[in-house]
Amino acid sequence: MGLNLGKINIKRFADGEIYVQLQESVRGDDVYLVQPTGPPANENLMELLVMIDACRRASAKSVTAVIPYFGYARADRKTQGRESITAKLAANLITEAGADRVLVCDLHSGQSMGYFDIPVDHVSGQHVLLDYLASKKINSNDLVVVSPDVGGVARARAFAKKLSDAPLAIVDKRRHGHNVAEVVNLIGDVKGKVAVMLDDMIDTAGTISEGAALLHKEGAKEVYACSTHAVFSPPAIERLSSGLFQEVIVTNTIPLAQKDFFPQLRVLSVANLLGETIWCVHGGCSVSNLFQ
Known part of the structure; x- marks a missing residue:
């Protein structure tokens, strides 16, 4: 300003x-x-x-x-x-x-x-995430946007529309308690595609990590995690840096400590x-x- x-x-x-x-x-x-x-x-x-x-x-x-x-x-x-x-x-x-x-x-x-x-x-913060993904120059035919749960479908659909009108996939899960999720099924096709998982926040990373494991199992060639808010409660760092994700893209709406950084992390500014x-x-x- x-x-x-x-x-x-x-x-x-x-x-x-x-x-x-x-x-x-x-x-x-x-x-x-x-x-x-x-x-x-x-x-x-x-x-x-x-x-x-x-x-x-x-x-x-x-x-x-x-x-x-x-x-x-x-x-x-x-x-x-x-x-x-x-x-x-x-x-x-x-x-x-x-x-x-x-x-x-x-x-x-x-x-x-x-x-x-x-x-x-x-x-x-989706505008910041979209600008970054556009700079990656991923072939639009290879893209699929994935909602990690049914509740985030509207958010993911709007994101997919702005991201070259990419197709949408949904991870169906059942939550048994706070910060505890179990992945059940995948709705949509991700085989041979670059999957962009979108959520508003990443807390313990249980939901998004289990979803990423399922996407790899279903044939996705790369998985990107995108989120506005990086809450990163333990054991989020271990899960996100385990090799499931090509990149974990977040914004700086929450200040991150130096110990929370890992090689796959990309922090974008909302300033x-x-x-x-x-x-x-x-x-x-x-x-x-x-x-x-």
């Missing part, structure tokens, strides 16, 4: 409490706080809330929470009795802290935008995507037109 980063002092007290002090005046300014709420989710969410409160109390004209990765987004409905819908709770906290609007990238499910009682701008969107929001322009 060609701007200097605002100065802020964030520290922890001995008991773990978060302290925030702005190091420059924001009175009458439009403030954009960039903070993914990824691992450690609780720490980063609380830090965001305290930063919003600090800006509000410093008389900022408006506060926009720019959340490249929205933690707790998977808890967006009740699948069993007596469960919490934590995505709604997190949205309430951000709203009550004083945010005027939210900018998020690839929510786990689009309906989560409705959990916020303030305007939400939802952008997709331009978010920067252009912020300019549109700030100037009162259409965000959707930015991605036409």
Whole structure:
């Protein structure tokens, strides 16, 4: 964006409490706080809330929470009795802290935008992934886009349409618990093709790794894993670097530690995507037109 980063002092007290002090005046300014709420989710969410409160109390004209990765987004409905819908709770906290609007990238499910009682701008990291895949110059006749589960079919279909209108395949699985998946069947043809597996996030990599093993078994010559959010909870690194994938392509919506890098990993930046969107929001322009 060609701007200097605002100065802020964030520290922890001995008991773990978060302290925030702005190091420059924001009175009458439009403030954009960039903070993914990824691992450690609780720490980063609380830090965001305290930063919003600090800006509000410093008389900022408006506060926009720019959340490249929205933690707790998977808890967006009740699948069993007596469960919490934590995505709604997190949205309430951000709203009550004083945010005027939210900018998020690839929510786990689009309906989560409705959990916020303030305007939400939802952008997709798929544009960054598509640009990179286009640079690989893979023959369009060899491509097939694969959804690692039935729930991601709409996302994969839209991605396939933009990727030379590639055919679609679906991995059918049964989930027996959190972070536990069992692959059952493959719907579609991948024999002799370059398979691009697309998901919104990679957490423990169980789903996408089991899917990749099935694709190789069904005759795929190469498998690429694409995801906006690299959560990478253990044992994700071991699974992703096991030789199943030609490349694992992610974005930097979640900052990765140096120990999380491996030879097949490609990390793409969403800086331009978010920067252009912020300019549109700030100037009162259409965000959707930015991605036409």
